[in-house]
Amino acid sequence: TQLLEQSPQFLSIQEGENLTVYCNSSSVFSSLQWYRQEPGEGPVLLVTVVTGGEVKKLKRLTFQFGDARKDSSLHITAAQPGDTGLYLCAGDSTDKLIFGTGTRLQVFP
Amino acid sequence: DAMVIQNPRYQVTQFGKPVTLSCSQTLNHNVMYWYQQKSSQAPKLLFHYYDKDFNNEADTPDNFQSRRPNTSFCFLDIRSPGLGDAAMYLCATSSPGLAGVGQFFGPGTRLTVL
Numbered sequence: 001t002q003l004l005e006q007s008p009q010f011l012s013i014q015e016g017e018n019l020t021v022y023c024n025s026s027s028v029f030s031s032l033q034w035y036r037q038e039p040g041e042g043p044v045l046l047v048t049v050v051t052g053g054e055v056k057k058l059k060r061l062t063f064q065f066g067d068a069r070k071d072s073s074l075h076i077t078a079a080q081p082g083d084t085g086l087y088l089c090a091g092d093s094t095d096k097l098i099f100g101t102g103t104r105l106q107v108f109p
Numbered sequence: 110d111a112m113v114i115q116n117p118r119y120q121v122t123q124f125g126k127p128v129t130l131s132c133s134q135t136l137n138h139n140v141m142y143w144y145q146q147k148s149s150q151a152p153k154l155l156f157h158y159y160d161k162d163f164n165n166e167a168d169t170p171d172n173f174q175s176r177r178p179n180t181s182f183c184f185l186d187i188r189s190p191g192l193g194d195a196a197m198y199l200c201a202t203s204s205p206g207l208a209g210v211g212q213f214f215g216p217g218t219r220l221t222v223l
Contacts, residue, residue, distance in 0.1 A: 033211050042113075042199050042214030043152070088151055095140060095159055095205070097212060099151040 003027070004091055004100035012106045013079055021074045021103045023089035030092050032065055032072045037086040079107045112136070113215035115200050121221045122190050130185040130218045132200030141183040142212065143175060144199040152199055158183060187220075195222045 004025045013019055023032070031050045035043035047056050049065035049072060056063045060083075062075040072089055084107050089100040114133045122128040132141065140159050144152035156165045158177045172194070174186040187194055197219050201212040 042217050045211035102151045
């Protein structure tokens with residue numbers, strides 16, 4: 001069974017702080033995606049990483065795919081209240097996604 | 110704009126009373142998914158359609174059924190809702206030809222069971 005564990009599960013920080021969310025698995029994935037979900041809405045894709053060791057930047061968000069394609073991290077610099085939400089990593093597995101356990105981020109002004 | 114639409118956004122039903130949730134898409138994607146999401150948890154895949162081919166997850170209860178009459182529409186039927194079925198139900202689409210684009214999610218239907 002393919003599992004993706006995220007840590008931390010919950011994170012409450014002040015505006016301006018930096019944070020890192022981790023997504024780990026014992027399985028290899030062909031690609032890994034990160035989604036953000038706001039309350040009452042569906043998840044929205046932030047990024048897809050495909051190559052081992054790949055780093056992608058999206059404004060203040062930096063995504064990294066592990067060399068072995070089993071893990072990933074999301075780093076947010078200078079967090080803002082608008083970053084609040086549920087962050088989900090998801091691994092590609094033959095027409096479906098294996099979702100991580102989720103990290104709920106709360107950024108206070 | 111191309112999108113995934115779910116109706117209704119909020120649905121209240123009684124214990125044991127059948128309910129149908131609907132999803133439509135204007136993206137013309139081959140694959141449509143139904144997920145169940147409980148509070149602060151990750152979405153749990155119930156089943157998906159690849160075109161007309163139905164793929165059920167092994168742990169999806171028989172109480173949950175689905176229909177896809179055409180490319181654009183997909184329905185989730187809950188035959189006898191229990192209190193434990195109260196959740197957000199998410200519909201999503203994807204296209205195998207668009208690798209790396211990910212899944213497109215609808216806004217969800219929040220189901221309450223009284």
